[in-house]
Amino acid sequence: MRAYSLILLVLTLVAASSTRAADALDALLAAGRYDEAVARLPERPDHYLARLLAEAERQRLWEHPVWRRLLHYQPTLLGGVESQVDGDDFFLSASGKTDPRAELAATLAGFFSTAGVPPQGHTPQCRFRARHFWLDTQLHFDPRRLPKQSCEKFDFFIQGIRPHGISVVFPAEHPDSPSSMFGHTLLRIDREGQTEATRMLDYTINFAAEAGDTSGVAYAFNGLSGNFEGRFRVIPYYMKLREYAQMENRDIWEYRLDISPEQTRFVLMHAWELLPTYYDYYFFTENCAYHLLSLLEPAMPERELTDAFGAWVLPVDILRVLRDSDMVREVRYYPSRYRVIQTRRGRLSDQDNELALDVFARGLASQQARLDALDKSRQADILDLAYEYRRYAGVASSDVLDPSLSDDERALLLARSRLGIRRQAPAVPEPASSPDAGHRAARLGLGAGGDRDAAFLQLDYRGVYHDWLDPLPGHSNSYALAFGDLALRHYLRRAPGDEAGRLRLRRLHVVRIDNMEPWDGFFRRISWRVVTGAEAVTRNDDRQAYLLRGGPGISLATRSRHLLAWGLLEAEIAAGSAYRDALRLAGGPAAGLMASLGERLRLRASARYLYDARAAVQDSAQLEMGISWSAKAGPSLRLTASRQRLLDGWRNSALASLKFYF
Amino acid sequence: MKSKISMAVLATVIGCAAPQAFAGEQGAGCGIGKVIMEGKSDQGANIVASILNDILIPRTLFMTTASSMDAPVLGCDPTQTVMQDVEKASFVAANLDNLSQEMAQGQGVHLEALAAVMGIDSADRPAFFAMTQQEYATLLPAGDARASDVLASLDAAMLRHAELAKYTR
Numbered sequence: 014m015r016a017y018s019l020i021l022l023v024l025t026l027v028a029a030s031s032t033r034a035a036d037a038l039d040a041l042l043a044a045g046r047y048d049e050a051v052a053r054l055p056e057r058p059d060h061y062l063a064r065l066l067a068e069a070e071r072q073r074l075w076e077h078p079v080w081r082r083l084l085h086y087q088p089t090l091l092g093g094v095e096s097q098v099d100g101d102d103f104f105l106s107a108s109g110k111t112d113p114r115a116e117l118a119a120t121l122a123g124f125f126s127t128a129g130v131p132p133q134g135h136t137p138q139c140r141f142r143a144r145h146f147w148l149d150t151q152l153h154f155d156p157r158r159l160p161k162q163s164c165e166k167f168d169f170f171i172q173g174i175r176p177h178g179i180s181v182v183f184p185a186e187h188p189d190s191p192s193s194m195f196g197h198t199l200l201r202i203d204r205e206g207q208t209e210a211t212r213m214l215d216y217t218i219n220f221a222a223e224a225g226d227t228s229g230v231a232y233a234f235n236g237l238s239g240n241f242e243g244r245f246r247v248i249p250y251y252m253k254l255r256e257y258a259q260m261e262n263r264d265i266w267e268y269r270l271d272i273s274p275e276q277t278r279f280v281l282m283h284a285w286e287l288l289p290t291y292y293d294y295y296f297f298t299e300n301c302a303y304h305l306l307s308l309l310e311p312a313m314p315e316r317e318l319t320d321a322f323g324a325w326v327l328p329v330d331i332l333r334v335l336r337d338s339d340m341v342r343e344v345r346y347y348p349s350r351y352r353v354i355q356t357r358r359g360r361l362s363d364q365d366n367e368l369a370l371d372v373f374a375r376g377l378a379s380q381q382a383r384l385d386a387l388d389k390s391r392q393a394d395i396l397d398l399a400y401e402y403r404r405y406a407g408v409a410s411s412d413v414l415d416p417s418l419s420d421d422e423r424a425l426l427l428a429r430s431r432l433g434i435r436r437q438a439p440a441v442p443e444p445a446s447s448p449d450a451g452h453r454a455a456r457l458g459l460g461a462g463g464d465r466d467a468a469f470l471q472l473d474y475r476g477v478y479h480d481w482l483d484p485l486p487g488h489s490n491s492y493a494l495a496f497g498d499l500a501l502r503h504y505l506r507r508a509p510g511d512e513a514g515r516l517r518l519r520r521l522h523v524v525r526i527d528n529m530e531p532w533d534g535f536f537r538r539i540s541w542r543v544v545t546g547a548e549a550v551t552r553n554d555d556r557q558a559y560l561l562r563g564g565p566g567i568s569l570a571t572r573s574r575h576l577l578a579w580g581l582l583e584a585e586i587a588a589g590s591a592y593r594d595a596l597r598l599a600g601g602p603a604a605g606l607m608a609s610l611g612e613r614l615r616l617r618a619s620a621r622y623l624y625d626a627r628a629a630v631q632d633s634a635q636l637e638m639g640i641s642w643s644a645k646a647g648p649s650l651r652l653t654a655s656r657q658r659l660l661d662g663w664r665n666s667a668l669a670s671l672k673f674y675f
Numbered sequence: 676m677k678s679k680i681s682m683a684v685l686a687t688v689i690g691c692a693a694p695q696a697f698a699g700e701q702g703a704g705c706g707i708g709k710v711i712m713e714g715k716s717d718q719g720a721n722i723v724a725s726i727l728n729d730i731l732i733p734r735t736l737f738m739t740t741a742s743s744m745d746a747p748v749l750g751c752d753p754t755q756t757v758m759q760d761v762e763k764a765s766f767v768a769a770n771l772d773n774l775s776q777e778m779a780q781g782q783g784v785h786l787e788a789l790a791a792v793m794g795i796d797s798a799d800r801p802a803f804f805a806m807t808q809q810e811y812a813t814l815l816p817a818g819d820a821r822a823s824d825v826l827a828s829l830d831a832a833m834l835r836h837a838e839l840a841k842y843t844r
Contacts, residue, residue: 173762210787214766251770251788259773393780400776416771418818426779430811435781435804 042126047105047119047137061158065121068152075113078314079147083283085307086113097299097307099242100290102132105141120144124159132289139164140289143282143311167285174216174247176277177205181268181305182217182250183332184257185448186489195478196328196448197257198302200309201250201267202281205274212267213251218284220245220304222294236296243294243304245287254347259404260414262351266447268332269343276312283311302328316340327477332449348441350405354535356441357398359572365395370534372399373406377424393434400425402535445612451487452647452674454478458500460651460670466508467553471519471670473500481527481607481617482651483672484643490574490609493527498546502554513555522546529579529607531570540568540579550591550633552664558589558597566603577607585623591660597631599623615641634658647674763792768822775815781808793829795842802838 038057041050054063074080086094096103096110104110106119123130123137124145130137138145139162148154154161180201199219207215222241235241257263272280287308292299303326306318321334335341348356358366365387372380372395384392403422408414418426458473476497479488500519507515527542543563550558566581584600605619617639625631636656643649654667767774770785777783781804790800807814810832814825833839 208787208791210784211791213784213788214762214792249765249769251766251785255769255773397780404772404776414772416769417820418772418775420818422772423775423815423818426775426815427812430779430781430808433781433808435808437782438780 042122043128045123045126045128045130047122047126048107048115050122051115051118061155062122062125065152065154065159066118069117069121069148072151074148074151075117077151079311080113080117082307082311082314083143083147083286084109084113084116097292098287098290099293102130103286103290105130105137121148124148124154127162133166135164135166136162138162139167141286142167143279143286146279146282147311170285171278171281174202174281175204176202176281177207177274178203179270179272179277179280179309181270181332181335182253183266183268183328183448184253184261184263185266186263186492198305198328198331199253200280200305202277203269213249213254215250216247217250217253218245218247218305218308219253220301220308222296223291236294239293239295239299241294242291243299243301244291245284245304245308247284247288255414258347258349260408260412262349262405264349264352264444265347266332267345267347268335268341269345270335271340271342272309272312279312280309284308297325298322300326300328302326302331306331306334325477327454329448329451330454332447333453336449344447346441346443346447350401351536352441353438354398354401354405356439357394357401360439361394361398365391366398366534369395369398369402372396372425373402373535376421377428389432389434393429393432393436396425396429396432397438400429405535446486446645448487450646452479452484452643452649454674456480456483456647456672456674458651458670458672460668462666462668462670463506464508464552464664464666466506467504467511468506469502469504469517469554471500471502471668473498473519473670475499482615482639482641482649483674484612484641484645484647484649485609485615486612486645490607490615491529491531491568491570491577493525495522495525498522498525504553508553511553511555513553517554518547518549518557519554520546520548522548529568529577531568531574531577533569538568539565540581541565542581542583550587550589550660552659552661556589556591556660558587558591560585560587560597562587564600564603575609578605579607580604583621583623592631593628598626599631599633600626612645613643615643631660632658633660641672648672763789763826764822766792767825771820771822771825774825775818778807778814779811781805793842795839799838799842802836803833806832806836806839 038050038053038060041047041053050062051066054060054066057063069075081094085097087097089095093111094113098104098110104116104119105123106112106115109116109119120137120141123141127136129135130140133140142164180203182199182201184197186196199217201212201215201217203212204215220243222236222243224235224241254265258265292304294300303319303322310316310318316338318334318338322330332341358369361369368380368383372384377384377396377399384395387395400422403419403425407419407422454477456473456475458471458475460471460473461469462471463469474497475495478494478496480493480495499521502517502519504511504515504517507513522544523546525542525544525546529540529542530536530538532538532540541563543561545561547557547559550556562583562585564581564583566579568577568579570577581603582600583603585597587597587599588595589597601621601623603619603621605617608616610616618637620634620636622634623632625633634657637653638655639651639653641649641651649672650669651672652667652669654665656663656665766789773783773785774789777786786804786807787800790803795803807829810828814828814832816828830843834843
């Protein structure tokens with residue numbers, strides 16, 4: 014009898030302690046202490062979590078490429094790994110940022126919890142949908158022992174988006190805004206049966222720095238040092254069309270990807286995981302383009318998309334990576350309002366164009382008589398163009414694309430509707446080359462040149478991006494942009510009396526921007542250019558000065574834009590030992606001509622005279638002519654001849670060089 | 676002009692963040708109003724955004740609708756910008772200018788997208804587009820019409836139309 018009650022007591026104690034262990038485990042899970050729950054698992058070897066972890070260990074799932082990509086682990090210099098994600102909420106383990114194995118264990122533990130975690134209060138299963146989905150395919154969860162939770166918010170999210178395919182959207186640069194030159198990339202999640210019209214209803218995923226009100230130097234500094242948070246946002250495509258095509262007047266290129274509906278769904282599950290969290294945003298490296306690829310990678314781990322990049326990631330290079338990986342099925346073009354206006358203008362006579370401008374500038378009422386004299390079809394064209402002018406001008410003056418109409422705009426549209434003319438809007442011709450078909454941003458040049466007395470070899474290197482004589486396809490012919498442009502000369506034969514060494518610095522430009530967008534009756538664009546860096550200031554390239562030079566002007570172009578002429582007023586401030594008092598202040602006119610003949614030939618002539626503010630002997634001048642003949646994306650052969658007034662006299666020189674783009 | 680250039684010079688470093696740089700977007704929460712006004716920074720835009728927020732279901736406001744430019748974006752739920760139950764109203768509210776233009780022209784991509792959202796068959800769309808042009812004055816009585824009013828007027832106009840009446844509730 015006593016033995017019996019003793020056994021009963023022991024059994025009760027064992028049962029009690031194991032229940033306590035189970036309670037303790039569940040309590041830890043409910044409290045979000047997944048590391049501790051995992052640590053206490055040996056007390057409960059029969060718990061399903063222990064079985065799952067054992068299987069995960071056996072398969073070494075934390076080393077699997079999909080797990081690595083889902084958690085965005087990158088190797089560190091010290092031999093370990095670290096996740097690029099910087100929000101703490103992304104990790105369920107305290108050491109999750111650097112320990113894939115601990116994160117895997119904590120994640121599996123978390124799936125058993127029905128308690129919500131910050132910041133949105135989702136349970137781990139409902140927050141980490143992609144992880145759950147993928148681990149399920151690897152470990153085959155038993156739904157009786159690890160019940161599948163109902164995740165209403167996620168279901169609502171994915172039902173709204175209806176993922177079927179993905180397009181990469183690239184708003185190209187608009188020449189008026191050099192800051193847009195590098196472009197931008199975002200993803201659009203395409204629904205099944207998407208048509209040309211319904212595509213604007215689909216949702217986009219956009220990664221951007223949340224910069225708040227910061228601007229100027231603070232903005233540049235924070236962006237370079239990773240002080241901004243980079244976040245994903247899900248926004249309907251029509252919002253983005255308004256922002257890029259109608260407000261910023263940028264053409265949009267859509268690259269439809271070769272990706273299955275299942276892969277698309279997985280990408281969206283992963284986007285869901287990332288939406289509440291953030292990455293530190295680095296302009297050059299972890300920017301919108303990079304993280305767009307990093308979002309796609311878990312769905313296609315065998316394609317090492319982000320590994321292709323080194324020092325910097327340019328949005329347009331993303332398109333090249335995708336093309337090279339055979340991932341692009343189709344490319345579509347969506348013109349900006351700027352292009353729509355140009356197209357409409359091109360189809361009207363000069364007389365009708367003038368009337369459209371008058372309707373825009375002076376109002377419909379004042380032009381009604383002139384309009385009534387024309388047939389309805391012409392009236393419709395004129396009113397359509399006048400309305401486009403109005404919307405364009407509205408944005409230009411206020412930086413806001415207001416959906417509501419002004420009274421003038423409404424009057425225009427009312428008159429238009431009364432004409433009863435219905436026909437397709439004129440098709441905007443697609444540019445011959447898409448942005449990714451252009452030459453690559455970095456350029457290396459090898460050349461030889463000389464003047465009457467000297468001969469040299471020239472090596473030049475430019476980091477990014479596009480120059481007046483670079484191959485034109487994929488670029489506009491009214492701008493140039495360079496970051497880091499170095500030219501070195503090795504003198505083979507020196508002029509008599511030239512004592513300096515053989516290797517000379519011709520120029521080292523830090524940044525150079527030329528914006529020669531043409532002026533016309535409606536688009537009243539001011540052209541401008543600015544350059545800062547070091548340049549040689551003597552005939553033998555043996556003395557340099559550091560300068561800042563630039564100024565505004567006007568440029569004019571033919572309708573086809575093949576011929577462009579510009580005039581500027583420039584000022585320069587320079588520091589160099591060669592100058593009197595080591596300083597130079599100068600200003601003067603500059604003018605030039607640009608011609609593009611077909612896709613291969615470009616010509617440029619330019620002249621400049623800078624009057625020194627203090628000593629006429631320090632005046633400088635340059636007359637230069639250049640011609641380049643290129644393959645579509647390079648290489649190109651360039652010949653330039655120049656006559657310069659330098660600090661120690663005039664110099665006539667010529668240079669022939671071969672440029673390679675990479 | 677000068678500051679614009681210096682900003683441009685600095686901002687060329689930025690690449691894909693540039694639009695946000697100049698926009699300095701803030702305010703009006705991350706409800707649909709803010710989303711509509713994405714990319715703009717003007718105080719007026721904040722006010723319009725607040726108005727738009729009021730048009731649609733209040734639950735789209737996930738933080739206080741601050742009209743100050745300093746309201747932080749953090750703290751709002753970014754997973755809640757997918758709102759298919761208000762898709763029609765948000766599309767119309769955001770694209771009133773484009774829809775007005777295309778209704779007057781009797782054709783256009785935004786009008787086609789609207790037809791799709793309203794569930795109109797391709798066969799009936801030409802009639803729908805023609806009707807919007809004919810009834811333009813009643814559909815858009817004012818330049819700042821509210822989305823709900825436009826949709827109501829569209830319904831009323833379609834009721835009077837033989838082929839389109841079946842699409843009204």
